[in-house]
Amino acid sequence: MQLEYAEMMKWLRHNHPDKFDRWIDSLHPNQIKCKEWLVYDGLNKVQIPRDENRNFRIEIIGGWYGFPLIQFLMDDWNIQIREIDIFEIDSWACKMIWKYCDIFGYDNVRIFNQDYFTYTEKRRTHLVINTSCEHMWNMDTMKEYYEEPERTLLALQSNDKTNEPDHINCVKTGQELAAQAGVKELYGGKMRFNEGTPDQYTRYMILGKWK
Numbered sequence: 572m573q574l575e576y577a578e579m580m581k582w583l584r585h586n587h588p589d590k591f592d593r594w595i596d597s598l599h600p601n602q603i604k605c606k607e608w609l610v611y612d613g614l615n616k617v618q619i620p621r622d623e624n625r626n627f628r629i630e631i632i633g634g635w636y637g638f639p640l641i642q643f644l645m646d647d648w649n650i651q652i653r654e655i656d657i658f659e660i661d662s663w664a665c666k667m668i669w670k671y672c673d674i675f676g677y678d679n680v681r682i683f684n685q686d687y688f689t690y691t692e693k694r695r696t697h698l699v700i701n702t703s704c705e706h707m708w709n710m711d712t713m714k715e716y717y718e719e720p721e722r723t724l725l726a727l728q729s730n731d732k733t734n735e736p737d738h739i740n741c742v743k744t745g746q747e748l749a750a751q752a753g754v755k756e757l758y759g760g761k762m763r764f765n766e767g768t769p770d771q772y773t774r775y776m777i778l779g780k781w782k
Contacts, residue, residue: 575642575674582670590663597636601764605702605774608762609726610643616758617778620697620722626653627697632687633659634702637668637680645677655680656696658687691716696723704729704748705738711753711781720781725754732772745775754779 576598583591596602621627629652634640637657644652657680659665665684672680683690688708695718701710704727714720729748733741742748745759759777 575671578674579671582674590667594636594667598639602635603639605728605762606640606643608760609700609702609728609776610640610647613726613758613760613776613778614647614698617724620724621651622653622695622697626651628653628695629655629698629700630687630696631655631657632699632701632703633706634700636664636671638671638675640700640702641668641671641677641680642675645675652679656683657681658683658685658690660684660686688713693718695719698724698726700726702726702728704751705732705735705741707740709740709751709753711751714753714781717781722780724757724778724780725752726776726778727752727754728774728776730772730774742775745777748775749777749779752777752779753781755782 583594619627629644631637631640634657641655644655657668659668659682662684665682668682693716701707704710710725710727717723727748729740729742731741731743732738742751745756745761749756749759754777756777756779759775762774763771764774765771
């Protein structure tokens with residue numbers, strides 16, 4: 572186990588033992604596999620837009636406790652990442668993200684304890700990541716709040732697991748996910764989970780830019 576995760580485990584066991592099982596769920600192999608798929612496969616297949624200094628800003632929508640996704644991004648691009656803004660409506664999740672960043676020593680992560688879909692400040696973001704589109708409204712509703720949206724890269728994941736009550740926006744194909752978000756697909760794929768069981772489902776990923 573990586574040292575930083577061991578420190579998180581110790582902190583939770585001593586201070587918030589009632590949250591321990593939920594933290595373990597956030598590090599389920601399927602969760603890790605999906606984040607690795609996005610960072611090490613998807614984002615390495617496309618060109619991430621940059622600023623004049625060849626750096627880029629990231630926004631993450633949801634993302635549970637933010638890790639290991641933030642760690643994977645920092646491991647791969649490190650000083651090229653100018654800033655990461657993460658939007659999370661769950662106050663406890665925000666506290667976990669803050670603790671993670673403190674332990675990992677990341678000082679370029681800003682945590683917004685609010686609904687991403689109500690954040691209407693105009694901004695230039697180079698990469699927008701949403702790995703939980705099945706829980707949220709269509710991403711095309713936010714296009715107007717970005718400067719140069721046609722140059723903003725979106726990395727999106729969703730699934731076809733409609734039997735979960737909080738899955739309000741599932742898709743049956745990657746093409747449906749792209750259409751839902753209003754993006755031109757640059758790269759896409761799918762991954763099957765729990766195959767051969769009653770709980771089998773498919774997760775879709777697309778990377779693209781708003782039309």
